Amino acid sequence: MPAELAITSAHPVIVHAGQGNWVFVKIETDAGITGIGEGSLKGKARTIAAGIEDAGRYLVGRSPLDPPWIWDLIYEADRFHGGPILTSVMSAIDMACWDIVGKFRQQPVWQLLGQPCRDKVQLYGRLCRSGSPQENLAGLIGLVREQGYQAIKAGFHVTGEGAVDQSAIHQACVAQFTQLREALGDGVDLCLDTHAMLAVENVIALAGDLQPLALAFLEEPVPPEDIEGLRSVRQHTSVPLATGERLMTRFGFLPLIEEELVDIIQPDICHCGGVTELKRIADMAATRGIKVSPHNPSSHSELATMASIHVDACISNFAMQEHPAEVPPWRYEIFEEQIEIENGYACLPDRPGLGLTLRDDVVSQHPYQPYTRQCLFNPDGSPART
Secondary structure: OOOOOOEEEEEEEEEEEEEEEEEEEEEEOOOOOOOEEEEOOOOOOHHEEEHHHHHHHHHHOOOOOOHHHHHHHHHHHHOOOOHHHHHHHHHHHHHHHHHHHHHHHHEHHHHHHOOOOOOOEEEEOOOOOOOOHHHHHHHHHHHHOOOOOOOEEEEEOOOOOOOOOOOHHHHHHHHHHHHHHHOOOOOOOEEEOOOOOOOHHHHHHHHHHHHHHOOEEEOOOOOOHHHHHHHHHHHHHHOOOOOOOOOOHHHHHHHHHHHOOOOOEOOOOOOOOOOHHHHHHHHHHOOOOOOOOOOOOOOOOOHHHHHHHHHHHHOOEOOOOEEOOOOOHHHOOOOOOOEEEOOEEEEOOOOOOOOOOOOHHHEEEEEEEEOOOOOOOOOOOOOOOO
16 A cells, blocks of 8 residues: 555535435545545535535645544635534545545544444434324334334424424323333333424423433433523423534534533534544543434434444443434445444444445435425414424
């Protein structure tokens, strides 16, 4: 292998994902080593792809073997730092650079990040479809009894008209989680995602009613910009709180960590800044005893899952990893390899780099398709949070 290598190109790849699109970057080098990364952001596929092409101009001719240096280069080269578009682009490029480093060194990425803290990574299942309350309940129970997850996360269903009735959501959540606890017993971790759709006083009331069910965590109780609302929820409930999927870089997480406003942070490896920044954020949270449970929705591919697993293996304060459980079948077909999962745990990969290779023949069968998110509305007709 050559002592050094240089980037020759960086180009985006968009793959239709059933609902939305996955966005990948392929970084090629003069040594013939190719790295892949992911920056999927639902509803913004072409925007992210354009951002990858723009950032690629900074990369050609440079070495990919120091991903944190590349991270700083892209971040500092743009005077308008941060934001979900730029950091999703950076995340994809960072993952791809780590993929190249691992292939160059002939080591899996987790071995390059330091001594592993665990031999396997716990996953929690997420049902990625909406049906009737009975269908959703059966699907969630099936994640445990049929697929072997020992922890699951559920949200709540909004009608096809997009109407948000907070009282009805409250009642449905209490009913659903009571039934889940009765069906699954105390040995399964239950997590609730409120998507920051409830008013502060309503999420506090919901947390109070769910407290006897011993949730593992209540996710995103308020929007990311509402720090005062998060303080209020923190003061009025002892249910473990989690948030962070819409925060970018360690600078976005700093207020939560410094004030210890949550028990668990949930950086998303496709948005927070990639492998490099997820590790930095986790290390920063560890200084305050805050756990890390990386966000990983169905709008991300298995590459995001795999990249997260590499980081999960090496952080002392890891809790569990989100894993979409019901997705289009080509989610698994677009890669030559698969994540090895046993009884709700992911095995650490032993392949060099991130350990997944895109199959161009399958990718070409699922070209970009436009996607528009569902709009939600309050009872008075005003737009609701999504």
